[in-house]
Amino acid sequence: MTPLLRVISTCMRRRATCSCRDRMEAVVNEWLWQDRYWLPPGMHWEDMEVMEGQGKGPYPLPRDLIYTLPVAFAFIAFRYVFERVIAVPLSKRLGVKDRIRIQAAPLPKLETFYKQKSRQPTQSEVASLGKQCGLSQAKIQTWFRHRRNQDRPSNTKKFCEASWRFVFYLAAFTAGLASLLDSPWFWDYRECWQGFPKQPVTDAHYWYYILELGFYLSLLLCVSVDVKRKSAKMFHYAGWTRTCDSLFVVFALVFLVTRLVVFPCRVIHTTLVVSLEFFQPFFGYFFFNSLLLVLQALHIFWAYLILRMVYKFAFMGKVERDERSDEESEADEDEQPEEECDESSWEQRKGSINSKLASLANNCVLNNLTNQRNLNSRLPKAR
Known part of the structure; x- marks a missing residue:
């Protein structure tokens, strides 16, 4: 192929790619990003594209959201490296210990049922599995309990996830605060709506939103494997009880002030009332605004749970658990300790206990008979 033909072919491919991309963008804009949905009356996305083309500054456009997808995958890769290079050694240094769990015996039929049907079989299913495997129902239930505990995430895994979120939230909070301190709308919330939506976005704020959206998209992609623990749980897994209690007090104060005072009085009032002065x-x-009101309702519910925790902390001296989320462990570990033995050892222990009880009962009977004889022998003398 001659150089001229190669150049023409390359240009045609680029033109076809751009044309395909433009068509896809047009379809998405037509069905999802219609002007009448997301912009005030009389405003159009094309207006901001024209102003951006004139060099008046970058403007937020729907196509910018596509950048969040590669950012999300970058966060997943960075998190993988962070947890193994930083979080795991840090957990060992802080003394995070994992529980030693009994491994379930390799039984293919039970493993297939566990993965394909249910992790907690009913009584009839236990009886059926017992007949198929030639095991008692107690052994079947013990196997499923061990298998569920085997899949439960370790304290190290929980610590790694909590530390990853802690590092990101700390960095995001610091960067966001630093980028807003010199912004006029940080001090005067009416400035948020001046010229809306034709408002140029600085590079710092642009990338702040892209990184935030990419981070939450990465959490959404990993939601099936995450253990969903708070950042303050790091000290709980390390056994730092006093630090946990102190952080809880600070957290409760910050949450109640920001979520019940600042958020409704500043944010919701601005978006719900003040914004109507401009469009x-x-x-x-x-x-x-409906989403913000739903979020505020959740804040009120969480505040109620936190106040319950504060009450327990004030009268019991410690916080048993975070009532805003699920239990730290499933019922299996509460009902049966991890160091439980198999059925044969239990039968041995039960036999030993029964023999001791029988011996104790015999001793009691003998003592009663001896006391009765002594009493009878003393009665004539008393007469």
């Missing part, structure tokens, strides 16, 4: 209500106005 007429549209779909996006009702949609996003």
Whole structure:
């Protein structure tokens, strides 16, 4: 192929790619990002594209959201490296210990049932599996209990996830605060709506939102494997009880002030009331304010749970668990300790206990008979 033909072919491919991308963008804009949904009346996405083309500054456009997908995969890769290079050694240094769990015996039929049907079989299913495997129902239930405990995440895994979120949230909070301190709308919330939505975005704020969206998209992609623990749980897994209690007090104060005072009085009031001074209500106005009101309802519910925890902390001296989330462990570990023995050892222990009880009963009977004889022998003398 001659150089001229190669150049023409390359240009044609690029033109076809751009044309395909433009068509896809047009379809998405037509069905999802319609102007009447997300912009005030009389505003169009094309207006901001024209202003951006004139060099007046970058403007937020729907196509910018596509950048969050590669950012999400980058976060997943970075998290993988962080947990193994930093979080795991840190957990060992802080003294995080994992429970020693009994490994379930390799039984293919039970393993297939566990993975394909249910992790907690009913009584009839236990009886059926016992007949198929030639095991008693007690052994079947013990196997499933061990198998569930085997899949439960270790304290090290929980610590690694909590430390990853702690590092990101700390960095995001610091960067966000630093980028907002010199912004006029940080001090005067009416400035948020001046010229809305034709507002240029600085590079710092642009990448702040892209990184935040990418991070939460990475959490969404990993939701099936995450153990979903709070960042303050790091000290709980390390056994730092006093540090946990102190952080809980600080957390409770910050949460109650920011979620019950600052958020409704500053944020929701701005988006729900003040914004109407600058534009007429549209779909996006009702949609996003509805989400904010739902979030505020959740804040009130969480505040109720936190106040319950504060009450227990004040009268019991410690916080038993975080009532805003699920139990730290399933019922299996509460009902049966990890060091439980198999059925044969239990039968041995039961036999030993029964023999001791029988011996104790015999001793009691003998003592009663001896006392009765002594009493009878003393009665004539008394007369």
